[in-house]
Amino acid sequence: MSSATAPQRVLAPFGRRAARIIERRVYGAYVVLRCADPDGPRPAAGQFYMLATAGWGGGEGERPFLPRAFSVLRVPAGHGLEFLIEDVGPGTHRLCELQPGEDLLLVGPLGIGFAPPSEARRPLLVGGGVGIAPLAIWQDELGGAPALLGFRDAPRAEGARLLADARVATDDGSVGHHGLVTDLVREELDRDGHAVVYACGPPAMLEAVRALCSARATPAQLALESGMACGFGACFGCVVPTRRGYVRLCVDGPVLDSAELETALVAGAGH
Amino acid sequence: MSSATAPQRVLAPFGRRAARIIERRVYGAYVVLRCADPDGPRPAAGQFYMLATAGWGGGEGERPFLPRAFSVLRVPAGHGLEFLIEDVGPGTHRLCELQPGEDLLLVGPLGIGFAPPSEARRPLLVGGGVGIAPLAIWQDELGGAPALLGFRDAPRAEGARLLADARVATDDGSVGHHGLVTDLVREELDRDGHAVVYACGPPAMLEAVRALCSARATPAQLALESGMACGFGACFGCVVPTRRGYVRLCVDGPVLDSAELETALVAGAGH
Amino acid sequence: MRTELCGIELAHPIINASGTFDAIAARRVFGDALLERFPFAAYISKTVTLAPREGNPPPRLWETPAGLINSIGLPNKGLARYLAEDLPQLAELPVPLIVNVMGFTGEEVAELVGAFSEREEVAALELNVSCPNVETGLVMGADPGETAALLHRVRPITDKPLIVKLTPNATDVVAVARAAQDAGASAVSLINTIRGMALDPRSGRPWLGGTTGGVSGPAVRAVALAQVHAVAAALDIPTVAMGGVQRGSHALDLIRAGAAVVAVGTESFRDPAAGARISDELAALAANSGNSLTEKPLNC
């Protein structure tokens, strides 16, 4: 796995650049945008980009104004970048409307990605909703790893098609296990606790995963979310509380070691 | 000419309504949008509408924010409305991008239109640039009238196709008379001054027409422009100076009797 | 959604902001449909002064990102003609009438208040001490002492509710609001426009005939919410809140911040019936969120 030695922070070209959209796919409630990024480096799994479009603004309530943060979903063979987007407000709405031939305006890759599994622990991927995005590229990098994925309903559960070897849970039981993905995580860890967990999803799910893992002394890396204005450490707006005080999630995260956190419930994150 | 008895102010339905665009035509530098307006009345020639679109905003410098004023170009046989638009800034740019199937958001008809020719004077239509718009519907209403039209260049001169019986002047001489349309007006009035002039165009042209007509005691009705925020008398922002003081162009105009004006040079109008 | 302001019954909490809706002109444009579907629960007039005013030279408008700068300069026909010509027409409106007045001296304000106080078409008076386009307005409303002095001068003249319209262009808006309350104001209203300016892209000279103007619209909404929140928390008299309201959710924010009534200004320029839409949206939100609009606002 050459990738296991991949750097966790790949430097971003300075400034914002245009990336032409070359493909748009729909997975139930989600949109996947593939763009060409000839001037950009290959990002590390878990890193993210700040995205905007031409004519940003003019949506609900004269927004969006600031760019929005998105994990890289996958780096297609060859080049380019893929993003997974759920329409939850004016920014994501505008992005979901984009068609091939239009440009994304992006800055990135940003932040620190996942660290390779230490010791001989097996990687276990845990995702919820759009939080599955960084797990897809990480699964590629790792050359495979089992994934436990939770979704609200069937349209969202279609996102599971983006990963291999996935067990699914849905809140409404329409697909897979009827309940929370953390039920599956508990099951897995009880079966074999010698794992390292890579998790990304809504705050409540991350907090449940953190608690489960710390109770079992299972190492876990959590990809968090918080409201961001800049994505490169300029505004100090994205801080989350850790045992060493507030850290800027955009430069010291978004992936944090669960041991650093007293809680994964970040104020103002999630929808 | 039933139309000669048409009211100059047709009341507008209260509030803003959506009007589906059913046709988009390009005349050189201009775009003509035809929309269906089943809930709207037939406007009087010279009246205007305040236009916007969904997702207004997000253009150059986070504008447009307010709706924009447009004279009705023509009321196609049957129903619906046509507008003539030149892209000069964020609002007109957005409108020029609109395609059939999308909605215009409009308020109108607004303002006071042209008054029928008094006495036995012959109507003479004088237009410059997008100022030809209200003359087209007026020519229809009058059942015909000669038109003298001035444009900056050949792409704009294509607008002349929107009127019948038109003589054209261009600033660059690429089409018709090389010079100002007012040269043609002077010629016409010298030939036969027993006319009533209906003019719409840039401030400098209107002022030249006003001066020519007042020198000859030829009655003239001028459709002016000024920056507008509301279009229905609410903001007091669109005033122009007249012999009876400032008047709100949106409710007491846009058509004013040239006798009321000391000058047609309106501060802040034109591009 | 029935509510009341200083004893005035209102069918819903949405009214217009002074100077942003001319009901007489609107009736010429929209006819009696305006009266049948009048968008506001009360009608506030544009500012009336003692002497007629032409207002500022054009241009008077400049569009900003999500906002508008205006330098209208309070054009109006003056008290005498207003009483004779406009008041009778405004009395035909299906809602209570509030007249906004402004004077350049306490004496002038007193004369205006006295005159309208006698007219029973008038439900209340709003004192404009805050129009940023007129020097004195800025001074009076920016200083607690000036504001108190004005209220002491005019409060005894009328039994009608006196609403003091505060300027946002002040270091301590709460202090001015307190002074107004202590001197007998029945309510306060805020925010007026924020001082702003634009240059002509071509000449580089000031675009507006009045050189500077006042900013309104969505661009000022967050500033309005902060000032309303601070003032409402400090006062016992009701607050009429305004500034960039475009939707029911914006009105709900202001009510949650402590406002009794919400006024819509610039948004009416985009849609003359905006007030009715906002009132409907607010009612729907209140229903859903089970939020009683009369419940004491969260004091945070």
Place this chain on the structure above:
Amino acid sequence: MRTELCGIELAHPIINASGTFDAIAARRVFGDALLERFPFAAYISKTVTLAPREGNPPPRLWETPAGLINSIGLPNKGLARYLAEDLPQLAELPVPLIVNVMGFTGEEVAELVGAFSEREEVAALELNVSCPNVETGLVMGADPGETAALLHRVRPITDKPLIVKLTPNATDVVAVARAAQDAGASAVSLINTIRGMALDPRSGRPWLGGTTGGVSGPAVRAVALAQVHAVAAALDIPTVAMGGVQRGSHALDLIRAGAAVVAVGTESFRDPAAGARISDELAALAANSGNSLTEKPLNC
């Protein structure tokens, strides 16, 4: 487009606004490309205080129409660690360094000024008397007397230029600016953010951990232009102007209104290299309009 500010040579008139560009973090993200294409003609630090500060609890950001409300709360490592850890790294930047400081007493400000005064990496100091997130900042910068007293206290301590950053949340910004000039300020900078607020759509409680915050971005541009125009006309010392600058034309407006230098803040969040683009656009405009940027601004 070479220019100067208080004797500091600048390659062009565009610098960053304090607290909107962390050059150390940006170098971690963009590497040395940042130094090769540094977007600003001078670098102003985020506000440094005597003691370390954690800053306000999150959430710290709220997007508004064409703007942003922040309640960051001036997090910083405090003077001692700033001198030891950050200053050496900032000295590697290819442009002059201006340090922005803030104290809760004149004594604290004096200590900060004194400490940086000894470091020759530091070209000038900016005094933040205007941060709306910290009570004292609001008070000091809103009152001419307070501002004068502060300057009298710290002016004698250093020969380096002292730039006083004014708050827009004041009744009479010009009076404060005059007081600063008369008490020995080398320049003034404005505007800081305008006090604003947002509520959580779900709970109806204040969204920001700091309850209120400061509004920046295009929404405040017209307000900034009006204040810069008034202050620059009244002062003889140079003005550093900022507030919603996104394009060269916005910078040109501020220069025409009398600014010597223009700072870019929130726009850098949308594009880290915005400063360079704006400087290029400004140069092109100046060339076309034959407008010498050093010519005495139109005084209108």
